[in-house]
Amino acid sequence: MKFKPPDDTVPLLRMTRQRRIILEEFHTPGRHPTPDDVYMRIRRKLPNISLGTVYRNLEILSQAKLIKKLRLGCRQRRYDGGLHRHYHVRCVKCGKISDIPADSFPDLDDTAKGHGFKILGHQLEFEGLCQACRKAGRSQKGR
Amino acid sequence: MKFKPPDDTVPLLRMTRQRRIILEEFHTPGRHPTPDDVYMRIRRKLPNISLGTVYRNLEILSQAKLIKKLRLGCRQRRYDGGLHRHYHVRCVKCGKISDIPADSFPDLDDTAKGHGFKILGHQLEFEGLCQACRKAGRSQKGR
DNA sequence: TTCACTGCAAATTTTTTGCATCGAT
């Protein structure tokens, strides 16, 4: 219910062990983990890390443009380590998220000009059915 | 942490007083209220309505395609009564959301084909600075 | 008359935060 203003006075970042290991999670391409996903995975390496630390670091890393915050059709927030311009498709059945390269798309920011806003960027998410769920649907129909 | 499967066995809808008044909120164009926004506004007309009822109805109305569920960069879920194809810009400073007509954009669903998904639709949100926040920023820089 | 819908309240889920201590620089 409250609105948290983004503070522009970002202090210097320290590369702690926790922060480094969280960031390493994003070196594997094609993943779009939730904060909880990240928490669960890094607990192997850092058994005592707290979920709050994960949340704080993901926010800081995304402000530092090292990862990208996504807020799409799914329930939880997600983060993306992909550096290249790309979009996402989410399967409406199983929730699977895949990347779609943005090469074949025109410059959407440019197309959006002229409506009173200075355009800074955009997020585009497609909804659809993945191959697996499409197959499952077909076999059900044919029963 | 759980994943709620969408149920396809939707029963008949009854147009209750509550549901009708919630739906009326979406006849005013250009609004993108959160569930709480809707709750606050309709309490004038329905002082005893519960927030749970609002949540349930917004979900049902969006499944019935009478309104559209948005999940964008902002913290809370939002719903949109706009019938025409359009996108959104959100001001990164103040959170204001405006519509952008989709006429000048190409068929994005078509462009997204060929990556293993059957594309059903998409959501596109731009981020930017609204006129008011742009002015405020300029006067600050020049201080 | 039926059964989808409601209000209520509690439960869950997701995210944020205060604080004493720790550790990167």
Place this chain on the structure above:
DNA sequence: ATCGATGCAAAAAATTTGCAGTGAA
């Protein structure tokens, strides 16, 4: 030595749900 970062735990925010009673068709 400084002060940003951490772990812990509690709080806040957002959403969902069980249930007994209500009302639309």
